[in-house]
């Protein structure tokens with residue numbers, strides 16, 4: 050029996066919801082619809098828990114996997130915005146994000162492998178087929194979460210997955226790695242006034258059979274509805290212009306759009322609206338003479354990308370995730386290594402220790418220098434609602450702040466985790482190679498960098514320490530600047546820093562700084578210094594400040 054809507058998660062628990070076949074049969078008879086015209090055996094698979102946890106391990110650093118993990122599993126503004134399926138403009142944010150993802154994907158051409166979910170929608174909003182305030186709003190919502198590890202198209206796909214989950218639907222596996230288009234794709238979104246043949250051809254070109262088309266529309270149209278002012282041909286009844294007539298009378302991601310139709314209780318304007326030309330859902334539900342709700346379609350829709358794009362594995366929570374790590378010179382002239390480890394699941398018996406090796410190989414024993422965490426596991430450990438839905442008890446963090454002398458420095462560090470359950474301790478060490486501190490010639494100085502207010506803005510003074518006594522050294526920051534709805538491609542803004550006399554040279558380092566307006570886009574930078582004909586640099590430095598008193 051085919052399932053309704055795409056569902057595949059780590060969970061094995063599947064329950065059947067809604068009426069039994071007999072009850073459904075009776076209800077169909079009651080509604081005057083016969084089984085021959087209204088066929089579908091609906092089975093709604095709801096995945097409520099994750100019995101066998103699957104977790105990921107990565108080779109650190111891996112900015113893409115780390116950022117996608119953070120957006121999906123850690124409590125963030127993105128997951129907070131969508132949690133509990135909030136209403137917006139008479140619809141839901143989730144409905145708007147799902148529609149955006151489908152319209153973006155609609156440019157795919159299976160014949161030549163072009164188009165797909167590639168964020169080209171940002172360039173296509175002025176087309177009639179993309180009418181609706183939710184479209185522009187969703188572009189603004191989602192582009193704000195892009196960063197050097199998460200492309201806009203990845204965030205669009207993730208937004209749809211979060212939306213479905215937040216409104217009570219299944220946890221659809223998410224893969225990353227989508228590549229953003231830099232121009233509009235073809236105008237290939239199906240529209241309600243087109244006939245069935247055009248819709249069927251449209252979905253064929255997008256890579257879906259007729260049966261899959263039916264299932265996909267039924268899935269998509271379980272959320273949201275049709276807005277009177279945008280589709281006056283569809284909604285002909287009088288009423289407020291911005292009223293949205295829902296597809297199925299619920300805000301949640303469920304199968305009511307189809308059961309309601311089958312039971313004759315639907316008000317879905319694309320199925321039983323007065324205008325038979327725009328009853329596109331009705332034509333689709335009926336078009337293959339009684340079948341089909343397919344599984345995993347929604348996931349496939351989101352993974353429909355241009356043929357040269359390689360998606361990652363499913364982004365599962367990273368089991369032991371290295372937290373943003375900074376290495377800089379403290380005011381006492383010693384090096385400070387501030388780092389941490391995030392584990393999956395609360396476990397009071399777990400112990401975590403930080404180890405490191407010095408550059409000379411003389412200051413630490415061969416087993417490494419080590420220290421315990423500076424405090425009990427962090428409270429910001431709950432994880433996103435997705436983590437809770439996965440049945441995880443949390444994502445506790447263990448923080449470390451090590452002081453090391455600047456002569457011996459540090460070449461690599463690693464963590465040892467003992468779950469305290471009799472299993473062997475685990476080393477988080479890049480498969481034996483260690484977590485590298487590649488260089489100590491140029492360091493983002495988390496301790497000396499600081500926020501301050503000027504007359505208008507919250508400012509961030511970024512301080513970079515360079516191992517030189519040359520105050521004229523050329524030190525630059527290449528700041529990652531997020532795309533915007535009107536200019537979606539992220540940019541780099543390269544600026545020079547000047548020597549900062551507030552911070553006297555110490556342990557061979559000179560300090561350079563510059564003030565930046567601290568907007569939410571100021572999160573990532575590459576840093577570079579040219580000293581005595583040599584260039585030192587570090588990429589994708591996450592700007593985390595302040596870290597507290599030194």
Ligand code: HEM
Nearest residue numbers: 140144147148151181183239240241265269273274275276
């Ligand atoms: C023949 C194919 C389709 C047609 C003709 C169609 C048509 C429409 C129309 C006319 C609206 C109303 C938009 C508004 O008033 O702003 C709508 C909304 C929506 N569509 Fe489709 N659609 C199709 C396929 C899909 C698919 C495949 C999905 C996703 C899998 C989808 C997801 C949605 C969602 C979530 C909404 C609600 C948006 C909101 O409430 O803001 N649609 N669709």
